[in-house]
Amino acid sequence: MPDEPNANATSAAFHHFFPPDVRRTAVAPLDGRERTPRHPRKDAHINPSTHRPHVLASDRSTRSNYGAGLLRFTQYCDSLHLPEVDRMPASEALIASFSASAAGNISSSALNNWLGGLHFWHTVNGAVWNGSDMLRHVRRGLTKLVPLSSKRAKRPPVTLEAMIALRHGLDMSNALDAAVWAVACIAFWCCCRLGELIIPSPNTFAALKHVTRTALPLVIHALADTTQFSTFHIPWTKTTGVDGADISITARNHLTCPLAAIKHHVASNASLPSSAPLFAFELADGGWSPLTRTWFLARCNAVWVTAGYPNMPGHAFRIGGATELLLQGVSPDIVATQGRWKSQAFLDYWRQIESILPLFIASSSHSSQPVHLQSAMDSFRRKHSLITSS
Secondary structure, X not given: OOOOOOHHHHHHHHHHHOOHHHHHHOOHHHHOOOOOOOOOOHHHOOOOOOOOOOOOHHHOOOOOOHHHHHHHHHHHHHHOOOOHHHOOOOOHHHHHHHHHHOOOOOOHHHHHXXXXXXXXXXXXXXXXXXXXXXXHHHHHHHHHOOOHHHOOOOOOOOOHHHHHHHHHHOOOOOHHHHHHHHHHHHHHHOOOOHHHOOEOOHHHOOOOOOOEHHHOOOOOEEOXXXXXXXXXXXXXXXXXXXXXXXXXXXXXXXXXXXXXXXXXXXXXXXXXXOOOEOOOEEOOOOOEEOOEHHHHHHHHHHHHHHOOOOOOOOOHHHXXXXXXXXXXOOOHHHHHHHOOOOHHHHHHHHHHHOOOHHHHHXXXXXXXXXXXXXXXXXXXXXXXXXXXXX
């Protein structure tokens, strides 16, 4: 794994990327300003065609990374001098040969994204998708030829200790840090994807997809044992689409309590309009700015690297929260429900984190926790007739 940047470099990069003047103008793209598509890079050149005008990748489909698949497929067809009529619907032989041409150069997940974009392109144009037996065999072969350079080393998830370090490194009197802390606690304890809470960039906010402050005020409920909890609705998720989902927030008697964190954020950013993103924050000049994924991760990692932790990716919150709940003895069924996983997908998560479980087990003050966890996981697997890989 490459060396992590030092604390000073990470801090400088954050403040360079997110200086005060950017904070003051961050909401400007939300006023409906038209975005102009950029011309492709040299390595992204395709033959000009009225069928392929220059458009934003995010406007081509529901997933901006689908654009990569369309680009590479078009480049492949250009190299074969295929006429447009042979490109859609693409024959099974063409799809398979396109996939095989990438063998040894990309990962299987990258190919899945490419083919996902190509499949979606056919769907929206009412064309038949011919991916079948031949393609399945090619995909299996590609998996065996994935280059080592495409395999990412596993990074540790966000731990409870890292969350505490983050809290100590943030300034809770700062509106931005209050928003960052609220997102961090909810992403961790509620096992959320960051895309369900914050937006990718300032000019991609969409009220129909991203949660706004109309979710406020939070209604606080209390159980018989005085435990407090609340929920808010997000309008869209990766798995449910426009049906959205309810995020359940349970108070915890701990510094990292997610309910306390979001209540503090709401109080610290009280003057924002109801149409603003839920985790937007106030600016010194009286305006406001949406919290983006890039700014959120830059702020978190600036704190962590200073405290001696490695840079963490956004998905590390979801992984870490699920792991911490399991290690605290929470039933796998409850954790799966909290994170809105289907059983098989949740089992895949266990496979991914097995290599880092000893880090948590070694730090656990309760020696019975590992035994309880293994028993609970085995019970969960038997209940759902799941078989793990060796």
